[in-house]
Amino acid sequence: MAMTASHGKKCTMAVAGAGIASAIDTVLDASDHGVADAILVGEPEIIRSLLIERGRNVSDFNIIKTAAGQTPAETAVDIIREGEANFLLKGMVETSDLFRPVVKKENGLRTGRTISHVAFYQLPFYHKLLITTDGGICAYPDLDKKKDIVMNAAGTLHCLGYEIPRAAILCCKEHVDEHMPETVDAGALKAMCERGELGNCIVEGPISYDLAMSRERAAIKKYDCPYCGDFDILVSPNVHAGNILGKCLELLPGVKMASYVAGARIPIVLTSRAAPAEEKLRCIALAGIVAGHNEK
Numbered sequence: 001m002a003m004t005a006s007h008g009k010k011c012t013m014a015v016a017g018a019g020i021a022s023a024i025d026t027v028l029d030a031s032d033h034g035v036a037d038a039i040l041v042g043e044p045e046i047i048r049s050l051l052i053e054r055g056r057n058v059s060d061f062n063i064i065k066t067a068a069g070q071t072p073a074e075t076a077v078d079i080i081r082e083g084e085a086n087f088l089l090k091g092m093v094e095t096s097d098l099f100r101p102v103v104k105k106e107n108g109l110r111t112g113r114t115i116s117h118v119a120f121y122q123l124p125f126y127h128k129l130l131i132t133t134d135g136g137i138c139a140y141p142d143l144d145k146k147k148d149i150v151m152n153a154a155g156t157l158h159c160l161g162y163e164i165p166r167a168a169i170l171c172c173k174e175h176v177d178e179h180m181p182e183t184v185d186a187g188a189l190k191a192m193c194e195r196g197e198l199g200n201c202i203v204e205g206p207i208s209y210d211l212a213m214s215r216e217r218a219a220i221k222k223y224d225c226p227y228c229g230d231f232d233i234l235v236s237p238n239v240h241a242g243n244i245l246g247k248c249l250e251l252l253p254g255v256k257m258a259s260y261v262a263g264a265r266i267p268i269v270l271t272s273r274a275a276p277a278e279e280k281l282r283c284i285a286l287a288g289i290v291a292g293h294n295e296k
Helices: 021-032 044-053 072-081 095-103 143-159 181-194 209-213 215-220 239-250 277-294
Strands: 011-016 036-042 062-065 087-090 116-122 130-133 166-170 202-207 233-235 256-262
Touching: 011 021, 011 072, 011 277, 021 036, 021 044, 021 087, 021 277, 036 044, 036 072, 036 277, 044 062, 072 087, 072 095, 087 095, 087 277, 116 143, 116 239, 130 143, 130 239, 143 166, 143 181, 143 233, 143 256, 143 277, 166 181, 166 209, 181 202, 202 209, 209 215, 256 277
Parallel strands: 011 036, 011 087, 036 062, 130 233, 166 202, 166 233
Antiparallel strands: 116 130, 116 256
8 A cells, every 4th residue: 555745745734732752753754754744733842842852853843832722623723724734633632622623614624524434455355445434433324424424435536546436335234124224224325326416436235244345255145236346445334333344454464554534625634542653654645645636
């Protein structure tokens, strides 16, 4: 999963709450690899101390003190609004505090779509990149939110050059069952797509994970779909299913992963402190590619 600055112009991230070692280490890694520059928002003395501990020249970095009466996220969003940064990186702030200024109408970063988590996986047993969504933001999305989740994932792939991404709406069975709302939503999303309401993509569902991933299993069960074994996007019915699926894939041997939050006018990167440095770097590179595409 080679996502580097070579995909376009180098972008700048506004780091909300940069006064934490994990955020500084991520920023330095991105800078050293030429993936993205950063504006470090928070308490300057703490940020400077962390940079000095790592043997860095403080004057090489753009450090901004959190504005009076604001949270670090609010100051970071102001920096993005002023055109000084292209996307947002979560540092030492709560996720809810990070999103609050993003969805605030007067800040102009809303698109009208639901914000959702988009995760890429490069799997040793699959022939191309695979997206799972949403495993981190929308707890129990209704049909309208699921529509946005599909469009956010498909839109990400459009940024990467895909013409018609293929999305599988995952359920535990392959037929609409009125007693299982998830299957009803899956059937409705497929119908929406066929009417052209989801843009340039293909949607199939309801469909189980094994049939979505294996043409052979689909043939055995006589599931008639030409995209089995060749989907680009797996859409989970709720955050629990999405999170479990993503974590299972992430911990398989040889897997590479990157993710970001879509649905706003700018990409948002949420990296776990437990994530490997390479994963964090891929997340920033992915956000930079999307940000660069959005500015064209």
